[in-house]
Amino acid sequence: MSVAISNSSALVDAITIVNRTTRRKIQTPESIDDLGEINLQIGRIARASGLRVRNVLLSDNWWNEDSGPMLGFFDEQRYPVALVRSRRGYQIIDPSSGRKIPVDEESVQHLSVDARVFADSLPTDIAQLSQIPLWAAKEVWPDIGFVVTLALLTTLIGMLVPQATAVLVDTAIPEANLRMVLEIGLGLVAAAFGVALLSIAQGIATVRFSIWVNAKAQHAIFCHVLLLTAPFFRRFSGGDLLDRLMAISQVSQEFNSTSIRSLLVGLTASLNMGLLFYYDSRLALIVLSLGLIVLAATVLGFFSIHKHQRELLDLQGSFKGFVFEITSAVGKIRLAGAADRILKLWLQRYAKQVGVGLSVQQTEDSVDTLNFSVPLAGLILVYAVGGQALIEDGAGTSGLSLGIFLAFTTAMTTFLLGLTSLSRTTIEMLEMLAKFERIKPILSAERETKAHAVSPGILEGRVSLRDVEFQYDAKGPVILKKINIEIEPGEFAALVGPSGCGKSTIFRLLVGFEHPTEGEVLFDDQDLTQLDLGAVRSQLGCVLQSAEVTAGSIIENIAGSSKVGIDEVWRAAGDAGLSEDIEQMPMGIHTMISEGGGNISGGQKQRLLIARALVKNPRILLLDEATSALDNNTQAIVTASLKQRNVTRIAIAHRLSTIQDADRIFVLENGAICESGTFEDLMRKDGLFASMMSKQQAG
Incomplete structure (x- = not known):
């Protein structure tokens, strides 16, 4: 169990030490001592610092592997300490004294089995997609510099091959200099080994930093998604939103070490152009012209493919949303006899998607064909012009020797292959760019918890709605009209009324899923819009x-x-009236439940959900028709248990007999409160509540 700590400075210092190695700045929020419970304090510090925190369990011999810096807890008092790995292994760092204790079989006995790991959230100041890789790579710039340096060295060593070819053909062989031939051969073998070793090192470093960047960016983006406001998720269909979210993983997979190395090969291969001009400027101009043709085709293909790629991804997202809706309503479609009409709509959407996809594929094929043809055309032109130059050289009128010519063709092949590789990689990454644009609405969406949000402290349980009005859309109907509700700590309040009167909307306002158009929602007289919703x-x-x-x-x-x-x-299970059912199950509390609770009854499912809500010992309990499937005996058990907990209860009820002991009942009609009072008061008024009750009794 977690406990309260009296001095929060040790906790802040420990978290600061944990995040020092990753250069994260810890912001100390005001008034975390009043939160009491240490998990609440950790969460508050993490949110104020723009970090996410998760619980981890320390397995056996965990200190033998590098799991990153962690926040641990020492002895039974669960004193916060930093668990940081050095060259000699993990150390326990006391935040107050700075004392360091090596983690071993003896010292680990003083540590709790649970710890906390911190991760970056996506900064709120990131406005452009290009900023995400730069932000994610800020800790691995040395690795990136190392990879670029290795790529340059590999290219420079590779440039020795054509030079060695020229010396071998023009000097060593004509002079029958076997020693020079042997030296050149050994040099080329050494260069080959050097290139191989550098390529291996480059590959390892590239994989390491690409995995780091992908993991950090993907984690931060998904954390960002979990923090978005509820209205954001109404902007897209389920399938379209799923497609946009999956694009995050797809972009990360495409931004892999192979793509990065292809880009580096293409960029560094351009260094061979200088070597070509060094050998023969006339032939170099031919190769340069071919290179410009490749670049021009790539640029034209870029704009053409990018336009169609965006359209294709939008169509695919819409198509997936359409299919998702169809599969979710197969029964309704059959009952309505609309299968043929749905199939026609499906074919129309699919045909349009295929048409745009063909346009993209045709452009890609055209660029690929050009990339395949250019090196071959280059060889033909260079051999034609170079052959004539060699003939002239034999007559003493040209400065081009056979060795220089062979060296030129070697360097030219390296240059053109690198350039076409760069072209292909650029075209392939266009899809990634289009997917980035699909993700953009997610990144620009508003988060529900602001950085300046105020801690609510430990809530007493007072809930107020004052002059609250609400509408889902500025042009839509007003759902709630001048709602005024006051609920004192420990009271049981109920919301009743016909369907569509706004009861569930009030609950959405209370949990912060929506914000009132006008008025205030208050917890302990604190405006919910200013509070830390978490x-x-x-x-x-x-x-x-x-x-x-x-x-x-x-x-x-x-x-x-x-x-x-x-x-x-x-x-919690006992208070929800579920303990006896659990004891009768074959595996007791470890009995497996299927997705959606298909292997348990409706009443057991409701009690399980109530137990889940109670296990945190909440200060306020919100029940939206949570006991509709319970029989009278179970209902009585749950009601008695909730009374003993002295928790503020707010319930939406359709079975009015379940709220006879409510301290306050608010009756809603057409988005406004038309009656309020106790059960007896409302029955005496002979209004809407009494009418609803009489209908239920008659039914």
């Missing part, structure tokens, strides 16, 4: 209409990401 939600227990159980064991479903012990899980 810190607020950590003190809320929610069972929403859309909540689902996940595939896994019962204990995993209840505990979730909370680091709670099995005793807390059993207590």
Whole structure:
């Protein structure tokens, strides 16, 4: 179990030491002592510093491998310490004294089995896609410089081959100088070994920094996605959004060591152009002209492919969204007899997608054909012009010897192959650029928690909505009209009303998924829009209409990401009226649940969700029709357990008999509160509530 610490400075110092090796700056937020519980303090510091934090378990002999710097906890008091790896292995660093203790079989006994790892979030000041690789690579610039240096050295060594060829043909062989031939041969063998070793080193370094950049960028972007506001996810269909999110992984996979090395080979091969002019300027101009043709074709292909590639990816995203909607509504399509119409729409969309795809493929094939033809055309032209020059050289009128000519053709082949490789890689990376543009709306979307968000502290449980109005769209209908609700700590409040009156919308406002168009949502008299939403939600227990159980064991479903012990899980299950059911299951609390809870009853599923909400010991509990599938006995058990917890409860109820003991009942109609009071008060008023109750009793 996690505990509270009285002095937060040790925690801040320990986190600072952990992140020092990665040059991350830790921002100390105000008033973290009032959060009490150490996990809340860690989360608050991480959010203020633009970092993500995750829990890890330290396995046996974990210190023998490099897992990066971590925040650990020492002794039973769980004193925060830094776990940092040096050349001699991991060390435990006391943040107060700076004392360092090597991690070994003895010292590790004082460490808790859990630790915290920090990772970068995507900075809010990144506005351009090109900034992401630069930001992700800031820790590996030495590796990048090393790779570029190796590429240059490899190219320079490779340039010795044509020079050696010229000396061999023009000097060593005509003079029958066997020693020179042997020396040149040994030199070329040594150069080949050198190039091989440099290529291996370059490959290792390239793989290392490309994996680092990919992992960091992909992690940061997905963390960014998890922080986006709820309205963002309404902008795209499910399939289109999934396609955009998958583009993040696809871009990372395409930005691999092979692509990087191809670019480097193409760029460094251009150095051979200087060698070509050194040998013969006339022939070099021919090769340069061919190179310019390749570059021109690449540029023209770039613009043509880029235009069609963007259109193709947009069509693919729309098509996937369409298919996703179809597969989600197969039953409805069959009942409506609309299969033929849907098939026609599918064929129209698919045909348009194929047409644009063919345009992209035709342009790519044209560029590839040119790239294949240019080296061959270069050889033909150079041999034609060079052959004439060699004849003139035999007559003493030309300065071109056979050795120089062979050296020239060797350097020319290296140059043209490198240039065409660069062209092909550029065309291949166009798709990555188009996918980057698909990701751009995700990167520019607003995050729900701002950097300047205020810590809510430990909530007492007071909830207020004051003059709240809300509409999902500026041009859409007003969903909530002048809502005023006051709920005191520990009270049980209920929201009732006909479907579509705004009950679930109020819950979305309370959890911060939406913000009121006008008015305020307050927790302990603090405006929710100014608070750290993560810190607020950590003190809320929610069972929403859309909540689902996940595939896994019962204990995993209840505990979730909370680091709670099995005793807390059993207590939550007992308070939810689920403990007896669990005991009767074959594997008890380790019984596996299928995705969506298909192998348990509706009542067990609801109680499991209630237990999940209770396991965190929330200050406020939000229940959106969370007990509709419970029988009366189970309902009574859950109600009694919740009373003992002294937690503020806000429930949406359709079965009005379940809220007879509510302290306050708010009746909504057409987005406004038309009645409020206790159950008895509302029954005496003989208004909408009484009418709804009489209909349920009659039914």
